[in-house]
Amino acid sequence: xxxxxxxxxxxxxxxxxxxxxxxxxxxxxxxxxxxxxxxxxxxxxxxxxxxxxxxxxxxxxxxxxxxxxxxxxxxxxxxxxxxxxxxxxxxxxxxxxxxxxxxxxxxxxxxxxxxxxxxxxxxxxxxxxxxxxxxxxxxxxxxxxxxxxxxxxxxxxxxxxxxxxxxxxxxxxxxxxxxxxxxxxxxxxxxxxxxxxxxxxxxxxxxxxxxxxxxxxxxxxxxxxxxxxxxxxxxxxxxxxxxxxxxxxxxxxxxxxxxxxxxxxxxxxxxxxxxxxxxxxxxxxxxxxxxxxxxxxxxxxxxxxxxxxxxxxxxxxxxxxxxxxxxxxxxxxxxxxxxxxxxxxxxxxxxxxxxxxxxxxxxxxxxxxxxxxxxxxxxxxxxxxxxxxxxxxxxxxxxxxxxxxxxxxxxxxxxxxxxxxxxxxxxxxxxxxxxxxxxxxxxxxxxxxxxxxxxxxxxxxxxxxxxxxxxxxxxxxxxxxxxxxxxxxxxxxxxxxxxxxxxxxxxxxxxxxxxxxxxxxxxxxx
Numbered sequence: 001x002x003x004x005x006x007x008x009x010x011x012x013x014x015x016x017x018x019x020x021x022x023x024x025x026x027x028x029x030x031x032x033x034x035x036x037x038x039x040x041x042x043x044x045x046x047x048x049x050x051x052x053x054x055x056x057x058x059x060x061x062x063x064x065x066x067x068x069x070x071x072x073x074x075x076x077x078x079x080x081x082x083x084x085x086x087x088x089x090x091x092x093x094x095x096x097x098x099x100x101x102x103x104x105x106x107x108x109x110x111x112x113x114x115x116x117x118x119x120x121x122x123x124x125x126x127x128x129x130x131x132x133x134x135x136x137x138x139x140x141x142x143x144x145x146x147x148x149x150x151x152x153x154x155x156x157x158x159x160x161x162x163x164x165x166x167x168x169x170x171x172x173x174x175x176x177x178x179x180x181x182x183x184x185x186x187x188x189x190x191x192x193x194x195x196x197x198x199x200x201x202x203x204x205x206x207x208x209x210x211x212x213x214x215x216x217x218x219x220x221x222x223x224x225x226x227x228x229x230x231x232x233x234x235x236x237x238x239x240x241x242x243x244x245x246x247x248x249x250x251x252x253x254x255x256x257x258x259x260x261x262x263x264x265x266x267x268x269x270x271x272x273x274x275x276x277x278x279x280x281x282x283x284x285x286x287x288x289x290x291x292x293x294x295x296x297x298x299x300x301x302x303x304x305x306x307x308x309x310x311x312x313x314x315x316x317x318x319x320x321x322x323x324x325x326x327x328x329x330x331x332x333x334x335x336x337x338x339x340x341x342x343x344x345x346x347x348x349x350x351x352x353x354x355x356x357x358x359x360x361x362x363x364x365x366x367x368x369x370x371x372x373x374x375x376x377x378x379x380x381x382x383x384x385x386x387x388x389x390x391x392x393x394x395x396x397x398x399x400x401x402x403x404x405x406x407x408x409x410x411x412x413x414x415x416x417x418x419x420x421x422x423x424x425x426x427x428x429x430x431x432x433x434x435x436x437x438x439x440x441x442x443x444x445x446x447x448x449x450x451x452x453x454x455x456x457x458x459x460x461x462x463x464x465x466x467x468x469x470x471x472x473x474x475x476x477x478x479x480x481x482x483x484x485x486x487x488x489x490x491x492x493x494x495x496x497x498x499x500x501x502x503x504x505x506x507x508x509x510x511x512x513x514x515x516x517x518x519x520x521x522x523x524x525x526x
Contacts, residue, residue, distance in 0.1 A: 028277050034060045035271035039258075040076060041087040042159065043067040043204050044225065047292050051284070059274040069203065069524070070159045074100050075372050077261070084268035085261060089159040089254035096320040097372070105269070107259035108276035111285075111294035114253040114311055115163040117245040118229035119221035123148050124243035133248035136171035137190070144193030148220035151200035151212050156327050156376035157524030160205045163252035164223040165330055168194055170314045171249040178315040181325040192334050201449055203524020207506065213237050214504065215480075221245075225254065226307070230293035250314035256294070324375075332381035332407070338449040338526045339384035341436040344421065345456035345488075347391040351423040354457055354489060361515035362418050365523070366411040369516070377520035379414060381407045384448065386439055387417055390432035391425030392462045397439050429456055431463035433483065433499070434472055440481055451482050451526050453519070454499070457489030466495050473502055484525060486510050486518045 045065060052063045066083070068076065070093045077086060078099035086094065091107065094100040117139065124130045127142060142148060153161035170179055172187045200215065202208035205224050209232060212222045216238055222229075226244060233241050258279070260272035278284060285296040289304035296303070303309075317323050344358065367378050379385055381404045388397040398417050402410040436452045460466075482505035485496035489511065500507045506525070510518040 030059045030274045030278055032060055032270055032274055033267070034062070035267055036062045036064055037268060037271045037275060038064050038082070038084045039066070039087050040073055040081070040083045040085075041065045041067055042070065042073070042089050043206055044089070044228070045087060045256075046206070047231075048288075051279075051288060051291065055275055055278050055284075059271075059278050061271040061275045063275065069157045069373075069521075070162070071156060071376065072373050072521075077103055083261060084264040085259055085272055087256065087258045089256060090316075091257050091259060092316050093159075093323075096317075096323055103261050103263060105260045105262040105264065106272070107257040108280060109297040110256045110258050110276070110279050111288050111292070111297050112253050112255045112310075113225040113227040113294045114246070114251040115160050115167065115223060116226050116229065116251055116311075117150070117221055117223050117247070118232065118242035119148065119245055120216070120238075121240050121243050123220040124245065129245055130243055134245055135249050136168050136247045137249075139245075139247060140168060140172060140190050140194040143195075143197035144190070146197055149197050149199040149218070151202070151208050151219050151222040152198055153202050153205055153208050153224075154524035155330055156373075157203040157521070158205055158208075159254060160208075160224045161201075162327075163254070165191075165326060165334075166316060167247065167250065167252050167314050169326065171247065174249075176315070178318045178322065179326060180317075180319075180322050184322075184325050184329050188329060188333060195334050195336060196447075198336055201525060203521055207525075211504065225294075227293040230304070230306070234293075246308065246311045248312075250312035252314055252316060253310070255297075327376050331376065332404070335380075336447060336449055337380065337382035337384070338451070339386070339440065340450070340526050341386040341388055341397070341439050341452045343432050343436050343452060343454045344387065344389045345391075345427060345429070345458070346389045346395075346421050346423045346425075347427040347458065348424050349427070349458050349489065355421060355423045357515050358455065358488075359418050359421060361519050363415050364516050365519060366415040366418070367408055368415070369520075373520060377523040379407075379411050385414055386436075387414070388432060388436055388439065389421055390428055390435075391423075392428055394428065394432040394435040397435070399439075426462045427456065427458050427460050428462035428464075429454070429460035430465060430469040433469060434464070437472075437476065437481060441478060449526055450479070451484060451505070452503075453484050453486065453522055454496070455486040455488060455515075456491050456496075459490070459492040459495070466498060469499070470502055480504050482506070482525065484508060484522050486515065486522075488515065 056062045074093040074097045078097045152164055155162035155165045169187050169191050172190050173183045199219055209228050229242050229244050258276055260269055280298050282301055285298045285301040288294055289296055293304050365378050379402050381402050383402045385400045386397050389395045400414050440450050483499050483503040484505045485499055486508045497507050508518040
């Protein structure tokens with residue numbers, strides 16, 4: 001009798017043109033008092049804001065999103081930061097931090113998106129990957145030969161970069177088990193070859209996608225969320241469509257659990273219940289797929305148009321020790337090293353608290369910041385670090401290369417040089433930036449990520465002006481070098497924004513005094 005009832009019900013569903021998981025359920029009561037849910041979230045969720053605006057109308061729950069990176073978010077939650085909920089690509093990072101894990105409450109998956117490879121259609125055709133299954137070993141071998149180049153975020157700053165690192169290492173290891181320190185050691189050589197083709201790095205997936213569009217003729221592809229690749233194809237801003245490559249041996253997927261914190265008040269818990277119930281409704285799930293190209297969490301809701309069935313899922317590291325081992329190997333052995341010139345304002349206005357703040361923040365990159373994020377934003381083995389202080393003129397640059405065999409003495413030497421900085425004089429911002437470019441040009445030909453970090457607390461009042469700097473950049477030969485200005489004190493915001501724009505960099509605002517965070521976050525772009 002029970003079997004007959006179930007069979008009849010299933011037939012009715014199929015005749016209605018639905019699948020069992022998506023059938024209409026009795027509507028849940030989503031009414032309640034107006035509430036604001038303070039949510040710490042991954043930056044890629046900015047595209048959910050129009051949907052969340054409609055959620056507020058339907059449920060009375062306004063979502064206040066604050067964006068941060070995966071590891072930084074885990075650290076904030078572990079430190080007891082005051083939020084009601086978290087919404088990252090995954091809770092895996094939080095679950096590796098005992099203090100963060102203890103704060104996780106009820107959770108609902110809202111959507112998903114695997115991290116995959118998008119290749120220019122012509123590159124995919126040239127490699128013979130357009131219409132066949134491709135393995136990670138094939139991808140790594142082609143990358144090691146520089147048959148293609150790719151963009152990828154920094155694994156210590158962004159989930160897409162870490163997921164790519166996990167996927168290529170896990171697939172090449174082939175054990176089917178989560179990576180541990182021994183496995184990381186076994187696969188280091190082929191994975192190292194893979195990263196020889198890594199031509200653009202970034203601290204966020206959104207910035208990476210924007211730069212890929214701007215520099216598409218220099219790059220063949222990028223590793224990022226499937227949803228981001230679909231969005232790029234939909235936007236029509238690329239000279240050719242991207243072929244999405246799903247490695248046959250598996251991927252790492254973001255499953256976007258919206259999680260209320262265990263210590264959130266009852267009102268926030270109720271708001272979380274109403275919001276997640278609305279977001280998991282069949283109609284909203286379809287809209288999420290249509291608007292963001294993410295896969296539905298609700299069984300039975302159709303996939304967004306053109307997406308294949310879910311790819312094989314690779315195991316994710318299970319312990320903080322494994323995460324640390326993988327990130328340490330990446331930073332110190334696997335990745336392309338970088339060369340960065342730090343152009344540091346030591347004019348008279350920096351005297352006192354400001355020069356002390358600069359020294360403390362920059363010294364945090366020398367190994368004295370022992371937090372989780374601090375550990376992975378310190379100066380890396382093999383990295384070139386150039387300190388170029390300036391006042392009314394550029395001062396003598398000091399160059400350091402972090403010793404691959406014993407990194408800490410090199411970091412200590414950098415910290416000593418930082419400690420010797422003294423303030424005094426006027427401010428020659430643009431002469432000093434041009435001197436930084438000269439320093440990079442002198443080291444041309446080395447296979448490194450290059451960038452300039454400019455920290456200033458005021459307007460330039462000596463030497464060349466912004467117009468002269470723009471002319472210099474326009475006339476300069478060679479690869480583009482991004483400038484990352486850090487605003488501090490009375491820095492000229494409009495001018496610094498223009499400097500970042502014309503050099504393909506980004507401006508960081510530390511006028512609230514948080515120089516340490518600014519220097520650390522920029523590391524994802526170096």
